[in-house]
Amino acid sequence: MSPIELQHLPVLPRKRDYGIGICGAGGIVNDAHLPAYRKAGFNVMGVFDARREAAERTAARFEIPRVYDSLDQLLADRRVDVVDIAVPATENLKIVETVAAAGKPMLIQKPLAEDDETARRTVAAIDRHGVLAAVNQQMRWEPGVRATMDLISRGLLGELFSIAFLVFVDTPWHMWPWLMQKSTVDVLYHSIHYLDAIRFLTGLEPASVFCDGTTLPGYTTNGETRLCLHLMYGDSQMRATILTNHHASCGLEGQQSEFRVEGVEGAAIRKMGLLMNYPKGVPDGFRFTSRRLGDRRWVNVEFGETWIPDAFVGPMASLMRAMSGEIERPETDVHDNLKTLRLVFAAYESMRTRSVVPVKA
C-alpha cells in the first residue's frame, strides 16, 4: 500500500471535442494514437494517407467518418481543428509547411527531423504562420515517468544526482526494415525518448555529452544498435546515463529494461515491460523510497496504464490545453523539442569524434 497517491496520468483538456485530422495511417497510429484517443474520448474527424487503402483500413477499424484524398482536402475540412502527423520524419517538413500555411495547430511524430538544419527550418515554418505545434515525445507521459515527476515535485527524492536508463533487450529490428538502412538508429529513433524524459525530469540542460555507439558483430545495419551515452551538467554532480544493447538475445531471464532516478532523499525505479519480449511485453513495475516518508522501505505501485498506448493521450491533451488557452504552450512545443534534438545531434558528433562534445545553445 502506497503512503501517497501518485499522479501518473495526463491532465486532460477541459475542451475535449476538438476535431482531429490524422495524416499517416501506419503502424503507430493504429497501435497507439487511435487506441489512446478512443480511451480519452477524443474526436477523430478523418484520416489521410498517401496509400488510400491504409487510410480506409484505419477508418473502418476505428469508425472514423471520413477518408480524405489529399492533405489539402483534410485541411479544407472545417471540422478539423488539429492535425496529427505520423509519417516518416523525412516527410515532415513539407507536410508541416502546408499545415502551418492553413493555420491549423499540429502534433508531429518524433523525430521532428533527421538533421539540425531541417529541424530548424521546420520550426521556422511553424513560427512564420504563428500556429501551435508540438512533437509527440510521449514518453514524458509514460506512467512511471509521470509518477517519478510527481515524487520529484513533492520533494520526496530531494536534489537529483543520477538518472540511468538500462536497456538490455532483444529488439525485433526486422519490424522496421527502413530503420536498418539509416545511419542513425538508436539515438535518433529510440533513445531520443530517454533524452527527452531526462530533460523533463531534471528540468536541466546538460553542458556536455559523451556517446559511443556500435552494433552486434556480423549484424547488417548502417547505424548504432548499442549505446553508452553520458550527459554531464557542468559543475553540478548531476549525471545521466543511457546504456542500451538491443541484442540481448539469450532469453527473457537475461534481459533488463528499466530507468532509475536517484536523489539525496530517495529513489524511484521503473521497469519498462513493453520493451521486453516486444511487442507483447511483460508487466511493468514501479517502486520508490523516500527518507522524507519516515522509513526506508521500498513501496511497489501498480498502474492500470502503460507506455503504449496510454502515454499517447498526453501530447494531444497538452496541445488541446494550449489551444483552449489553459496553458500557454504545449509541454512538448517544437521549440522545446529543438533542445532534445540538439542532444541527439551532439551525441552523434561525439560518436564521430570519439570525444566529449559541448552542447551548443
Ligand SMILES: NC(=O)c1ccc[n+]([C@@H]2O[C@H](COP(=O)([O-])OP(=O)(O)OC[C@H]3O[C@@H](n4cnc5c(N)ncnc54)[C@H](O)[C@@H]3O)[C@@H](O)[C@H]2O)c1
Ligand atoms: N513511440 C513512438 O513515439 C513511435 C513509435 C513508432 C513510430 N514512431 C514515429 O511515427 C512515424 C510513423 O511511424 P510508423 O511506424 O507508423 O510508420 P509506417 O511506415 O507504419 O506508417 C507511415 C505511414 O505514413 C504514410 N505516408 C508516408 N508519406 C506520407 C505523406 N507524405 N503523406 C501522407 N501519408 C504518408 C505511409 O503510407 C504509411 O502508411 C515515424 O516518424 C516514426 O519515427 C514513433
